[in-house]
Amino acid sequence: MLPSLVLVSLLASFQPAFAATAEQWRTRSIYQIIVDRFALEPGAVVNECVLSEQTWCGGTWKGILKKLDYIQSAGFTAIWISPVNQNYQGPKSAYGDPYHGYWSADISQLNDKFGTADDLKALSAEVHRRNMYLMVDVVVNNVMATSLTPDYSTYMFKDAKYYHPYCAVDFSNITSEQQCWLGDTKVPLPDLNTENSEVIAKYSDWISDLVQTYSIDGLRIDAAKHVRKAFWPAFAKSAGVFCMGEVFDPLVPYATDFQGSDALDSVLNYPLYYALVAAFTLPGAQNMSALIDNFDQSKTGYSDTTVLGNFLENQDLPRWHNLSVDPQSLYNAMTVTFLTEGIPIVYYGQEQGFSGAADPYNREPLWPSNYTNTTSYQLMTTLNQLRTYMINTTDWATQKTNVITTNQNGIALQKGEVVSILTNIGAPPQNFTYTALKSPWPQGTVTIDVVGCRQFVVASGGYLEVEYTKGGVPVVLAQPSSLNGSGLCGSTMEALHANTLPGQTVAQSSALDRAVVPSLIALLLMAASLGLW
Structure with missing residues (x-):
């Protein structure tokens, strides 16, 4: 007999994707696309794409x-996907053409x-055939012009x-x-x-038609804070x-104001982004306290942290x-965006190590x-595989993240049955040890690092020694029993914890292991018990 949570998940998969709710979206992970830059049609001529042009x-x-x-x-x-609506049509502007889709007309x-409309419908249909969701970017705040006296007849609002009459923005007001x-x-x-009643009514009709015509499951709303919240x-x-x-x-307090029954279901988690930059970039501030502060403020500030959009x-x-x-x-940093509360979002090219500066x-x-499979x-x-499996077999989607321990170079987080141990020391060898605390698991407990497919066994006294031999790699631990059937690190977990002594590790090679600089770094994690096992 299937566990009830698995059965619910399977039944949900047969529901139509159209009109997906916040509850459904919190189980998803999102890949963000700029349409003009993601993929050419088969047979298209490949022209040089000069970014500066x-x-x-x-x-x-x-x-x-x-x-x-x-x-x-x-x-x-x-x-x-980036906005689908008609953009500025005219001579190249001072800042180029509207290839990005955000210059609405x-x-x-x-x-x-x-x-064509048929092309967009076909994309939507294929996304849904795969049991995926379609989110479309929309621009509601503004249109685009090339002068302060535009021809309004070229817009939907003519x-x-x-x-509003022209004025330059004062970002302090x-x-x-x-x-x-x-x-x-x-x-x-x-x-x-x-504030105009005709604008409100026409926007309502337009968005209802757009969503229904193209079977859209969710909206990302551009410049939402530049529209009054009551709209x-x-x-x-x-x-x-x-x-x-x-x-x-x-700032968390500013972002939280736009989430709730009097505003929107969710917001992009910019405060978390800035905290991750402060904590993990190299060279950088390596300010792990910024991440702790963000977690603390988020818990009390947002109405629902589980549907925030997490990104790098x-x-x-x-x-x-x-x-x-x-x-x-x-x-x-990426591990934080996937394995804490919220919906992970990856911008196309992040997986390829793109390094472009600003727009x-x-x-x-x-x-x-x-x-490339990088x-x-x-x-x-x-x-994604770990997160989706945990969502389908437990109440992971609504579980909250707890900080087990932290110092300036690392943080250990627990969400449900998963412990993530993360560091900002980077790839080169470092001497780095966590402050000694008690483990969340009893002595002899077997855990698996799903990133490197290594095994760790809790030693006497509740100590768990997590050894880094490949640099400051993320370590994501779970018990084998919670991974059975996931396909992670092999489908048979029993082989991994046979004849292994406390503190001993058994590793399988992984792309992440091979890609980093070898080092000899030991991390002792003795985390206070959270009463989950």
């Missing part, structure tokens, strides 16, 4: 459809640069009365942020008057699907590898990578 490189919805295997094979269960039309124009005088972004509940109700807003701010990269930020030269910093250099074409790709696959 800020122009079209040729990616389409058909291209995405043909490369869904690449995404799904890494364990992702949803895709987020008449949003009642599709962007024919990316394909009269100046539907827009919330009213200014929500009523003045983003952009600058070269490429201004006329701001919609979302969002009615908009989200009309959409009828999960809504995640962009609140580009490092996106189209508005420099690539992680641009900020940090050490690959292990990426692997450790436009963080919008590289993916096809020159040949969609070390990062393999780690994402493992983390």
Whole structure:
């Protein structure tokens, strides 16, 4: 007989993906795509994609459809694609062409640069055939212009009365942020008057039609904090699907204001991103306290941490590898985004180690990578596999993260039946030991590191010695009994814990092991019991 949680998960998989709720989305992991830069259609001519030219490189919805295997094979269960609506059409602007999709014009039309309505419907249908979800980016706050006196007839809202009068944004004033124009005088972004009842009604009709026509499961809402919060509940109700807003701010109290019944289901977790940068980048502040502070504030601030969008990269930020030269910093920070509360989001190219700086250099074409099965790709696959299995067999999706212990160089986290031990020491050899505490498992307990497929046994006194022989790799531990049937580290766990002494390790080779610089680093984790076993 199947465990009840497994049965519920299997039954859920047969429900239509359309109109997915926050409860359904919290079980997903998302792969983010800039349509123009992800995949060319089969047979397309490959032209040089010069990032500095800020122009079209040729990616389409058909291209995405043909490369869904690449995404799904890494364990992702949803895709987020850049805006699908018509953008600015005219001579090249001071900042290039609208290849990214965020320079809205008449949003009642599709962007024919990316394909036809049938192409988008076909992509949606294939995503759902694979039991994946489709999230679409939408721009509601503004349109794009090339002067301060635009031709309003080119937009869905065709009269100046539907827009706030021009003013430059004062980012220290919330009213200014929500009523003045983003952009600058070269490429201004006329701001919609979302207090206007006609604007509210037309936006509600538009989003309802878009979602239903293309069977969209969720929305990522661009510049959500630049629209008054009171606008969002009615908009989200009309959409009828999960809504995640962009609140580009490092402070938890500001981000939390846009989540809840009086706002949106979720927000992108920018405060966590900034904390991860502070804690893990090399060279960097290596401020692990920033991460602890973020966890503490998040617990009391957000209405629901389990649906926040966790990420390390996106189209508005420099690539992680641009900020940090050490690959292990990426692997450790990435593990946090997957194995704590929230929905993990990976920006296309993160798995290929792209290193572009800020816009436009963080919008590289993916096809020159040949969609290689890299070390990062393999780690994402493992983390997705573990996370999905735990969600399907336990109440992992709603379980909270607890900090077991921490110091300036590392942190040990526990979520459900999984302990993650993470460090910012990087790949080179270091002498590094955690402060001695009691283990969460009793003496003799066998645990498996699912990243390196190594075995660790709790020694006498409750001590658990976690040995790093390949640099500061992330270590993710679980008991074999909680992994049976997962396919992780081999389907038969019994062989791993036969004839093994406390403290002894048995390792299988992995791509992550082979990719890092060998070192002799020992980490003692003696974590206070949390009463889970």
